[in-house]
Amino acid sequence: MTEISMTSETRNQTANRVQIALIIALLIALIFAPFVLYPVFLMKVLCFALFASAFNLLLGFTGLLSFGHAAFFGGAAYFTAHAVKEWGFSPEAGILLGVAGAAVMGLVIGFFAIRRQGIYFAMITLALSQMFFFFCLQAEFTKGEDGLQGVPRGHLLGFIDLNEPLNMYFFALGVFVLGVFAVWRIVHSPFGMILRSIRENENRAISLGYSVNLYKLGAFVMSAALAGLAGGLKALVFQFATLTDVAWQMSGEVILMTLLGGIGTIFGPIFGAAFVVTVQNYLSTTGFPVTVLTGLIFIVCVLLFRRGIVGEFNASNLAVKLGLKSPK
């Protein structure tokens, strides 16, 4: 593809234009989607897309594989549900409390997990989130196996009735856009560049004088807080918070969404989440076991498809022509 003679500057400009056009197209699609598709389904996609984006901040841009993100997602769902239902918090305050709770949990779990690297990091996050699962199983406020049910959606800012499906949808869309924008902002900040340098070569980042552990912990807390945002939102959308959200299977699901969509891309987790949620919805009407298919997609992704949907697209000729990726 080297025949295309563009200076890098014009190529960047085209790339930006193409990206902006894609983002606008996606937003327009999301704005009109609830008039065509079932809003609750769309909101589920938005929650998981945000969750996967938050997770990708850690895996894709910092190179840390957390196997315990369900703790932040499900934990925040419990916090938000409890605050809204038992304490009468407004929805926005409830979600903020969920985010704060998830951030604190991220600080604690991250503090232990960053003491080891690679595979150990994954196992430690998994073990600590499992510990949180057992805590939720036994604690009073989570209502054990029943979970917190009948969580009221309430009125946003006191006057927007979220029981209206469309109001709730656009609130969820707003939270989603805000969350993904936050991820994008973090990734493209100087802080994000340092995270990437840690991903590429941790020892070199240390030798350059960065306190790598602080940066990792920072990324971990941000990712946990954003996962909490998704979890809190989910509690309002579905009006319940249960043990399913904190179980390790949920951590596996978010890994799958990110891997399938494309690790280290902004759009990958969104497409991955949309795909996985759609497939789950479809399969729930048939008798086919969801776990088996989830596992199979995992295996295929790892063996043949490691760049994911968006990653493969970015590497394709079309993406090069559009200027999204510079030719080799």
Added chain:
Amino acid sequence: MIMIFGIPIQAFLGQLLIGLINGSFYAMLSLGLAIIFGLLRVINFAHGAQYMMGAFAGFLLLSWVGVNYWFALLLAPVIVGLTGIVIERFALRRLYNLDHLYGLLFTFGLALVIEGSFRYFYGTSGQPYETPELLSGGVNLGFMYLPIYRGWVVVASLIVCIGTWLLIEKTKLGSYLRAATENPTLVQSFGINVPFLLTLTYGLGAGLAALAGIMAAPIYQVSPLMGSNLIIVVFAIVVVGGMGSIMGAIVTGYMLGILEGLTKVFYPEASNIVIFVIMAIVLLIRPAGLFGRDA
């Protein structure tokens, strides 16, 4: 009645025994994980599923073909080990040159497929597996009642663990394995078939998990999900022990099993999480793990 720290001695010893039995399974499973990780640098997430497959292999051999416990004890590990060999040969092998995390993700997917399939066919309820006649009943030790089968599990697991340790530390094959762990390229250059060793190791690890599974079958019920929560506890144990040493994995397994049992006596609410708490403490004091060589 004799009391220990305000607890009747029967209850105390009873929980100690349960702890020792759990510890036996922890030791066998973390041993297998450590062996696989040592050579393949893969964390075998499917270990819990292979443990479950071992129990199911025993159960199905009995109900379909009428193979008794003793033959199942031999056959189940062989069957599951062979499936492990096939998986290593055709899939896992392709991942060695990539980031180790892909091995974890692949085996995670594998565990989901295996457990999901068994769940689809057998549901989530447990299937009982009869204790073999020779080992049923119990003996009264004066201070407590010991079911013979449980005593057998403790002894057998000790034999398996020590046997595996001897195999790796004292035999020619073991020395090849250890050498290949240190420097696979060099060992290959001496004309030893390292890829074959890797395949064998994965089969051995899977077989060990299956052996633990068939031994567990008469104690816990045979159910598709019997391994899925267990594997996470075993991961925590592996973090505590550090995967550098085989003996470390064994000792940590027994130790944490017993500690968990004792927690059931003194503070039952925490018994689910005590191993994770210990893991956190060890990470604070000695991040490389109790027996780990490097961070």
